[in-house]
Amino acid sequence: MSTPTSSAAAPATPDDRPTPDDRPASHDRPASHDRPAAEPEAPRARKTAAVVYNPVKVQLKDIRKSVKKHQKQAGWDETRYYETSIEDPGGGITRMAVEAGADMVIAAGGDGTVRNVAEALRGTDVALGLLPSGTGNLLARNLKLNLDHLDQSIATAFHGVDRRIDLGVVDIENPDGSRDRSVFVVMAGLGLDAQMLANTNDKLKARVGWLAYVDAIIKSLRDNNALNIRYRLDGGDRKTMKTHTIILGNCGLLPGNLMLLPDAAIDDGLFDIVALRPERKIDWVGIWVKVVWENGILRRSRAGRQLMKLAPDLKTVRYMKGKEIVVRLESPQDFELDGDSHGLATAIRAFIDPLALTVRVPE
Numbered sequence: 001m002s003t004p005t006s007s008a009a010a011p012a013t014p015d016d017r018p019t020p021d022d023r024p025a026s027h028d029r030p031a032s033h034d035r036p037a038a039e040p041e042a043p044r045a046r047k048t049a050a051v052v053y054n055p056v057k058v059q060l061k062d063i064r065k066s067v068k069k070h071q072k073q074a075g076w077d078e079t080r081y082y083e084t085s086i087e088d089p090g091g092g093i094t095r096m097a098v099e100a101g102a103d104m105v106i107a108a109g110g111d112g113t114v115r116n117v118a119e120a121l122r123g124t125d126v127a128l129g130l131l132p133s134g135t136g137n138l139l140a141r142n143l144k145l146n147l148d149h150l151d152q153s154i155a156t157a158f159h160g161v162d163r164r165i166d167l168g169v170v171d172i173e174n175p176d177g178s179r180d181r182s183v184f185v186v187m188a189g190l191g192l193d194a195q196m197l198a199n200t201n202d203k204l205k206a207r208v209g210w211l212a213y214v215d216a217i218i219k220s221l222r223d224n225n226a227l228n229i230r231y232r233l234d235g236g237d238r239k240t241m242k243t244h245t246i247i248l249g250n251c252g253l254l255p256g257n258l259m260l261l262p263d264a265a266i267d268d269g270l271f272d273i274v275a276l277r278p279e280r281k282i283d284w285v286g287i288w289v290k291v292v293w294e295n296g297i298l299r300r301s302r303a304g305r306q307l308m309k310l311a312p313d314l315k316t317v318r319y320m321k322g323k324e325i326v327v328r329l330e331s332p333q334d335f336e337l338d339g340d341s342h343g344l345a346t347a348i349r350a351f352i353d354p355l356a357l358t359v360r361v362p363e
Contacts, residue, residue, distance in 0.1 A: 049079045050097035052090050052117050054109030057133040063108055066151045070158040084109065090116030098126050104360065106157050110134030111338045118357055119183040122167055127358040129157030136339045138186040142251035142266060143361055157360045164355040165266045168250050173347040175332040184250065184337045188350060190327065191227050191245035194334035194341060228330050234322045243275040246327065248350050259295040269354040273320040283316045290314055324351040
């Protein structure tokens with residue numbers, strides 16, 4: 001379907017700071033018998049949902065059947081449906097749905113669909129419902145939503161409650177000097193993390209899911225992919241760092257229950273940032289142990305946390321927190337948003353938009 005295009009204001013340069021966008025008592029009340037009769041309340045308008053769906057990822061017939069059941073139970077009007085396309089991966093049609101009066105937009109597709117819908121809903125009161133599909137499902141994982149049961153996901157959208165979460169906003173400087181602005185709901189990454197996604201074989205990913213990333217990691221590690229970056233955190237002094245990848249996280253859980261950012265919270269108004277800085281290939285073993293063993297297992301128990309205090313700091317993993325970060329690179333590098341390759345960037349400026357998105361979660 002054709003959709004209208006929309007224009008956005010030109011984003012700031014990566015070196016710019018973000019611009020922060022009693023009744024008196026009455027002594028002459030009438031006696032009760034003089035008060036006018038209260039007018040009957042007008043009937044409350046019923047709510048309307050919209051489904052923005054990726055036809056490659058989901059079966060619309062199954063969605064319609066479940067939506068019809070739950071919208072009736074919840075007392076909502078008929079749901080409208082909007083199909084994504086290469087030309088419009090979700091943002092434009094989501095804005096159309098909002099303009100048509102949608103109270104909730106259900107994103108039915110992969111992480112890219114969710115991110116595009118979330119970007120269009122940023123700063124509105126329209127709620128985002130999640131119908132995850134594909135290999136990542138990053139936001140649904142971090143909100144601990146059901147990933148495998150379509151009917152339960154739709155029930156959550158219609159019968160759940162609203163939860164406000166943060167959004168990451170990033171201004172990207174492209175190799176040709178142009179700039180654009182995007183959002184992310186889970187993570188954004190520069191360097192090896194993004195290079196791995198760029199090297200992922202989409203056909204292999206469709207067959208074996210996240211195992212395809214193992215092949216991509218092997219390809220990426222063949223290159224000398226260390227980065228020399230200059231960065232500034234929360235307007236502080238400019239610093240330099242050598243790293244293989246730097247990841248900004250709104251929340252910290254990856255597929256396979258890998259907890260990359262264990263202290264990240266989706267509604268705390270802060271980024272959690274990690275830089276992976278191995279000097280030798282054997283250092284990747286230590287990084288893997290930290291992510292899988294320490295973050296994923298030891299942190300879950302008091303005894304495990306005590307053991308972690310005894311372990312030496314791992315210099316190859318550096319954690320930071322902040323509300324805004326500016327990163328400038330010596331040469332264009334791969335950049336990713338929510339698990340999707342976003343091309344090359346020469347600099348980024350990212351900041352948190354606190355509680356800018358409403359998501360439907362189980363009651």
